[in-house]
Amino acid sequence: MAHGRLLSLFLGASLFLGATASFVQAADTIKVGILHSLSGTMAISETALKETALMTIADINAHGGVLGKQLEPVVVDPASNWPLFAEKARQLLAQDKVAVVFGCWTSVSRKSVLPVFSELNGLLFYPVQYEGEELERNVFYTGAAPNQQAIPAVEYLMSEDGGAAKRFVLLGTDYVYPRTTNKILRAFLKSKGVADEDIMEEYTPFGHSDYQTIIAKIKKFAGAGKKTCVVSTINGDSNVPFYKELGNAGLKATDVPVVAFSVGEEELRGVDSKPLIGHLAAWNYFESLKNPENSKFIKMYKEWAKSRNLPGADSVVTNDPMEATFIGIHLWKQAVEKAKSADVDTVIAAMAGQQFNAPDGFTIQMDEKNHHLHKPVFIGEIRADGQFDVVWKTKGPIKAQPWSPFIAGNDQKKDEPDAK
Amino acid sequence: MRWIVAPKNARRAAVSALISILISALVVLVVLIHPSLAIQQSDILGLAADDSSEKIVAIGKLAETEPRLALRILPAMLAGELYRHENSLILIENGQARDAVSGQTTPLDISLLENVMVNNRLRxxxxxTIDGMRLLAEDRGERLKAAQNLAQSATAADLPFIDQAMARETDPAIRRQLQTAWGKAAIGSPDAATRLKAIAALRDEADPSSRQLLAALMEKDGATWxxxxxxxxQAAREALSHVEGRLALGDNLARIFSGLSLASILLLAALGLAITYGVMGVINMAHGELLMIGAYAAFATQSFFRAYVPAYIDWYPLAALPAAFIAAAVVGMMLERLVIRHLYGRPLETLLATWGLSLILIQLARVIFGPQNVEVANPTWMSGGLTVLPNLLLPWNRLIIIVFALAVLFAMWAVLNLTRLGLFVRAVTQNRxxxxxxGVATGKIDMLAFGLGSGVAGLGGVALSQITNVGPDMGQNYIVDSFMVVVLGGVGQLAGAVWAALGLGVATKxxxxxxxxxxxxxxxxxxxxIVIQxxxxGLFALKGRATEN
Known part of the structure; x- marks a missing residue:
C-alpha cells in the first residue's frame, strides 16, 4: 500500500516535471491564449471579450502576476470562421505553448476546437451561455447552462408577471446552440402542457439581415388567440436588423415580449432602444446591478477602454460574457496558485470548488465535479438607455445541469467529465 | 387626594380638548386646501411595493380616488422616473426632482436612488389606466389619442372608464374608437347579451387583437366551449371569418411590400454593377466594398453632424448622399486608373485583381474604423411606420428606400440616355x-463610367446603412446578390437588372x-x-450585333 502510494507520487512528480519543463525554460512569463473573433459576424460580441481578457491580465500583472510570473497574452483572430478556430487553437497550443486559452462564443466554434484541446491536452475557458449536452475534461464553462438561463426565462414568461404566455415562437440562428436549446425548450414546454401547435420554430442563416418576413409571421402567429412571446437565440450582428425591424414594425413588448439569450448591453449599443423598452434578456449578470464588486469591474473596464482608446470609449458597456471572462481568468489564477503550477492536469484538479466574489454580487463557485459555475439568474427588461432593469432574479447561485433533464437519455449520463 | 384636584384636571382636560379640536379643524382645513393629502401615504407607497400585484392595487386605488394626482404620478412611473426615498416618492417633472405628492422640489440626488421597477405587466x-383617465380630458386631441390606444388594447379593467366616457363623449371619431375599445373590454363579460354586443362591435374592426379575442371565444376547455x-x-364564428377575410388582404399586401422592399435593396446594390459589369464588362469583385465605402461615408457624415451640428442630425442622410457618391466614385476611378485599365480584355486577371483589391479595401476599413460594426442610426423621420391597414404597417425606412431606388434608377437612365457622357459611354461600349x-477619349470615358458605377454603388451603401449592419465585411454579403441580379437580368442593360431584382425580391419573400x-x-x-443553364x-439579354462579340 505504502509502496503503491510512493510509486504514484513519484510518477505524478515526474509527470509534473515533464509537463512544466517548457515553462521553466520559457523564462518567467506564462503565456495565455485569447481566441475570439475580431472580425466577421461575431466580432460585434467577441471583440469586447478580448478586451476584457487583456484588461484582466494587465490587472493581474500589475498586482504581481501569477506565481511571481507575468502573464503574456497571445491574441489570435479566428474571424468568425469555424474551421479557422480549430487551426488557431492548434497554433496557440502547439506553437505558442500557451498554458490556458480563453475564447470562443458560438457553440459551433467551441465544437470545432474541442478535438484540438483534447488531443493536445490544452485548457479552454468558455465564457458564454450555451446549450449544454457537453462535459469535456479540458474545458471549464463559465457561462450558463440551459437551466441557468433558458428554462428560468421561459418560466418567467409563463408566470403572471411575465405576461402568462401560452404560445411560443422559438427564433434562432441556424446552428447547434439555437437548435439544441429549442429542443430542450420544446420538451420543457410540453412538460408544462403546451401543445405542439402553440410552438413555432424559425431559423435564419448567420448574418441574416432582412427580418420582414419573420416579423410578419410572428405577428400572424400572435394573432391566433393566446398570449404569445418570442424566445430569441439569434446570434451576432443579425440582432441589429432584427431589433430595428421589431421597433419599426410596432411590435411592442406589452403585446409580444421578446426574450433574448444572446443580446446584452454590447449588442444593443448599435440600436435605438426606445422602441424596444420592455423586451427582455436573461443573463447571469447585468451592468445595471448595484454592488461594490460590479462598480469596481465597470470602472476598471471604462478606464481600460479610455487608456486603450477603443472606438466609442466613452460609451463602453459591460455584459455577461465579459463578466464570465473576468471570472474565468481569476478562477484560473487561483487554481494555478493553489496547484503551484500552470500544468493543465494539476490546474484542472485544483479548479474544483474555487470561489470568487463576482461582479454579479454573489460569491460564486466552480462545481466540485461538473466544470460549470454555480450562478445566479437575472431577467432584465430593456430600458430607454440600452441598459436592463432586473425584473426577476433567483435567490442565489444555482447549480448547472449540463445534461438537461428535458432531453431523453440524459438521466443516464454522469455529472462529471470522463477521466483522461 | 385625586378627587380634590379633579375640578382643576377637568378644566385642564377641557382646555386640551378645545386645543385638540382646534388642531383637528386646522388639519381638516389643510386637507381641504391641499386635496392631495386626502389619500393615505401608505396607499401611495403601495406604488413602490415589491410585489407587482400590490402595485396594481395601489395604481387602481390612486386612479379612483385622486385622478389628478394619478395623472401626475403614473406617467412618471411609466417612464421609470418615479423613485422611492424612505417614506416618500420622488418623481422627475420637467427635469426637476419633486416630491410626488406635494410637488415641491427636493434637494435629493436621485442618481443614488433606485427607481420604482415597472415590468411589462405593470406597463x-x-x-x-392613464389612457382611461385621459378619456375624460378637456383637450379633444388627448381624448382621441387615449381612445385610439384603448381601441387597440382595452381590457376588462378599463370598462368603467370607457362606460363613463361613452356616456358623455359627443365627438363621432372618438365615439367610434370608444366603441371598439368597449367591444374589447366587454367581450369577457359574464352576461351573454353584453358579449353579443361586444362581438358585434369587434366584427367591423379587422385588427389582429380583435381576431385574437374572437378566436379565444371559439376555444374549448376540455369538452366545454x-x-x-x-x-x-354563432356570432363570434361569423365575426371571426369576416375579420380573417379582411386580415388576409393585409397579410398578402405586406408580403408583396416586403418583396418590393428587398427588390429595391437588391436593385440599389446591383445598379452600380449593372454599369461596371453590365455595360463595361469589368468583373469587379470589389463592388461590394464600394457599397461599404458608401455606408461608411454615411457613418462619417453622421459623426460629423453629431459633433458639429447636432441640431440638424436628422438630416444627415441627405448630406451623406453626395458624400458617399463622391467617396465611392473617387475610389472607383482610382481603382480603374491604377489597376483595372491595364487588364481590359483579360477577365480572369481582372477577377483576381479586383478580388485582391476588395481584400485590401476591407483591411483598410478595419484599420481606419475598427473591425466592429459601427452604429448608423435611423433619423426620426425614417423610424416607425405608416399604418395602412390595422395589420399592414409599412416601415418608413423601407418606403423611403423604395422611392430612393426608383429615383436613382431614373437618374442613371437619364445620365446614360440624355447626356453627352451617356452617349459616349454607350458608344465606347458598343464599338471602342x-x-x-x-475623337472620343475612350480612356477618360472608361474612367468616368467606372466612377459613375462606383458612385451609384456608394449611394446604395447609404441606403443599406439604414437597414443593415455597417462593418468592414458588409460588402461581401451583397457581392453575390449583385452579380445574381445582373447576370440573371442579362448583361448590358438596366431594364434587365430591374426585372431581375423585382423577381428575386418577391420570390425570396x-x-x-x-x-x-x-x-x-x-x-x-x-x-x-437552372435559369442560367x-x-x-440572362433573361433580358440584348439582341444584335454589338453584343455578339
Missing part, C-alpha cells in the same frame, strides 16, 4: 475602335414565408443556376 396596466352561449358562439476614331429563410436562400440559388445570356 400595460399603467398605460391603459369557452363561449357557453350558443348564439354568441470606332469611337476612338471619331414568398419562399421565406412558405419554407423559412434558410430554405429560401438555397431555393433561390438553385433557381438561378437554360439562358446563359
Amino acid at each position: 400595460k396596466i399603467l398605460a391603459s 369557452r363561449e357557453t352561449d350558443e348564439s354568441a358562439r 475602335a470606332m469611337s476612338a476614331c471619331v 414568398f419562399l421565406e414565408g412558405w419554407a423559412g429563410a434558410v430554405v429560401a436562400k438555397i431555393a433561390i440559388l438553385a433557381i438561378i443556376i 437554360k439562358r446563359p445570356q
Whole structure:
C-alpha cells in the first residue's frame, strides 16, 4: 500500500516535471491564449471579450502576476470562421505553448476546437451561455447552462408577471446552440402542457439581415388567440436588423415580449432602444446591478477602454460574457496558485470548488465535479438607455445541469467529465 | 387626594380638548386646501411595493380616488422616473426632482436612488389606466389619442372608464374608437347579451387583437366551449371569418411590400454593377466594398453632424448622399486608373485583381474604423411606420428606400440616355475602335463610367446603412446578390437588372414565408443556376450585333 502510494507520487512528480519543463525554460512569463473573433459576424460580441481578457491580465500583472510570473497574452483572430478556430487553437497550443486559452462564443466554434484541446491536452475557458449536452475534461464553462438561463426565462414568461404566455415562437440562428436549446425548450414546454401547435420554430442563416418576413409571421402567429412571446437565440450582428425591424414594425413588448439569450448591453449599443423598452434578456449578470464588486469591474473596464482608446470609449458597456471572462481568468489564477503550477492536469484538479466574489454580487463557485459555475439568474427588461432593469432574479447561485433533464437519455449520463 | 384636584384636571382636560379640536379643524382645513393629502401615504407607497400585484392595487386605488394626482404620478412611473426615498416618492417633472405628492422640489440626488421597477405587466396596466383617465380630458386631441390606444388594447379593467366616457363623449371619431375599445373590454363579460354586443362591435374592426379575442371565444376547455352561449358562439364564428377575410388582404399586401422592399435593396446594390459589369464588362469583385465605402461615408457624415451640428442630425442622410457618391466614385476611378485599365480584355486577371483589391479595401476599413460594426442610426423621420391597414404597417425606412431606388434608377437612365457622357459611354461600349476614331477619349470615358458605377454603388451603401449592419465585411454579403441580379437580368442593360431584382425580391419573400429563410436562400440559388443553364445570356439579354462579340 505504502509502496503503491510512493510509486504514484513519484510518477505524478515526474509527470509534473515533464509537463512544466517548457515553462521553466520559457523564462518567467506564462503565456495565455485569447481566441475570439475580431472580425466577421461575431466580432460585434467577441471583440469586447478580448478586451476584457487583456484588461484582466494587465490587472493581474500589475498586482504581481501569477506565481511571481507575468502573464503574456497571445491574441489570435479566428474571424468568425469555424474551421479557422480549430487551426488557431492548434497554433496557440502547439506553437505558442500557451498554458490556458480563453475564447470562443458560438457553440459551433467551441465544437470545432474541442478535438484540438483534447488531443493536445490544452485548457479552454468558455465564457458564454450555451446549450449544454457537453462535459469535456479540458474545458471549464463559465457561462450558463440551459437551466441557468433558458428554462428560468421561459418560466418567467409563463408566470403572471411575465405576461402568462401560452404560445411560443422559438427564433434562432441556424446552428447547434439555437437548435439544441429549442429542443430542450420544446420538451420543457410540453412538460408544462403546451401543445405542439402553440410552438413555432424559425431559423435564419448567420448574418441574416432582412427580418420582414419573420416579423410578419410572428405577428400572424400572435394573432391566433393566446398570449404569445418570442424566445430569441439569434446570434451576432443579425440582432441589429432584427431589433430595428421589431421597433419599426410596432411590435411592442406589452403585446409580444421578446426574450433574448444572446443580446446584452454590447449588442444593443448599435440600436435605438426606445422602441424596444420592455423586451427582455436573461443573463447571469447585468451592468445595471448595484454592488461594490460590479462598480469596481465597470470602472476598471471604462478606464481600460479610455487608456486603450477603443472606438466609442466613452460609451463602453459591460455584459455577461465579459463578466464570465473576468471570472474565468481569476478562477484560473487561483487554481494555478493553489496547484503551484500552470500544468493543465494539476490546474484542472485544483479548479474544483474555487470561489470568487463576482461582479454579479454573489460569491460564486466552480462545481466540485461538473466544470460549470454555480450562478445566479437575472431577467432584465430593456430600458430607454440600452441598459436592463432586473425584473426577476433567483435567490442565489444555482447549480448547472449540463445534461438537461428535458432531453431523453440524459438521466443516464454522469455529472462529471470522463477521466483522461 | 385625586378627587380634590379633579375640578382643576377637568378644566385642564377641557382646555386640551378645545386645543385638540382646534388642531383637528386646522388639519381638516389643510386637507381641504391641499386635496392631495386626502389619500393615505401608505396607499401611495403601495406604488413602490415589491410585489407587482400590490402595485396594481395601489395604481387602481390612486386612479379612483385622486385622478389628478394619478395623472401626475403614473406617467412618471411609466417612464421609470418615479423613485422611492424612505417614506416618500420622488418623481422627475420637467427635469426637476419633486416630491410626488406635494410637488415641491427636493434637494435629493436621485442618481443614488433606485427607481420604482415597472415590468411589462405593470406597463400595460399603467398605460391603459392613464389612457382611461385621459378619456375624460378637456383637450379633444388627448381624448382621441387615449381612445385610439384603448381601441387597440382595452381590457376588462378599463370598462368603467370607457362606460363613463361613452356616456358623455359627443365627438363621432372618438365615439367610434370608444366603441371598439368597449367591444374589447366587454367581450369577457359574464352576461351573454353584453358579449353579443361586444362581438358585434369587434366584427367591423379587422385588427389582429380583435381576431385574437374572437378566436379565444371559439376555444374549448376540455369538452366545454369557452363561449357557453350558443348564439354568441354563432356570432363570434361569423365575426371571426369576416375579420380573417379582411386580415388576409393585409397579410398578402405586406408580403408583396416586403418583396418590393428587398427588390429595391437588391436593385440599389446591383445598379452600380449593372454599369461596371453590365455595360463595361469589368468583373469587379470589389463592388461590394464600394457599397461599404458608401455606408461608411454615411457613418462619417453622421459623426460629423453629431459633433458639429447636432441640431440638424436628422438630416444627415441627405448630406451623406453626395458624400458617399463622391467617396465611392473617387475610389472607383482610382481603382480603374491604377489597376483595372491595364487588364481590359483579360477577365480572369481582372477577377483576381479586383478580388485582391476588395481584400485590401476591407483591411483598410478595419484599420481606419475598427473591425466592429459601427452604429448608423435611423433619423426620426425614417423610424416607425405608416399604418395602412390595422395589420399592414409599412416601415418608413423601407418606403423611403423604395422611392430612393426608383429615383436613382431614373437618374442613371437619364445620365446614360440624355447626356453627352451617356452617349459616349454607350458608344465606347458598343464599338471602342470606332469611337476612338471619331475623337472620343475612350480612356477618360472608361474612367468616368467606372466612377459613375462606383458612385451609384456608394449611394446604395447609404441606403443599406439604414437597414443593415455597417462593418468592414458588409460588402461581401451583397457581392453575390449583385452579380445574381445582373447576370440573371442579362448583361448590358438596366431594364434587365430591374426585372431581375423585382423577381428575386418577391420570390425570396414568398419562399421565406412558405419554407423559412434558410430554405429560401438555397431555393433561390438553385433557381438561378437552372435559369442560367437554360439562358446563359440572362433573361433580358440584348439582341444584335454589338453584343455578339
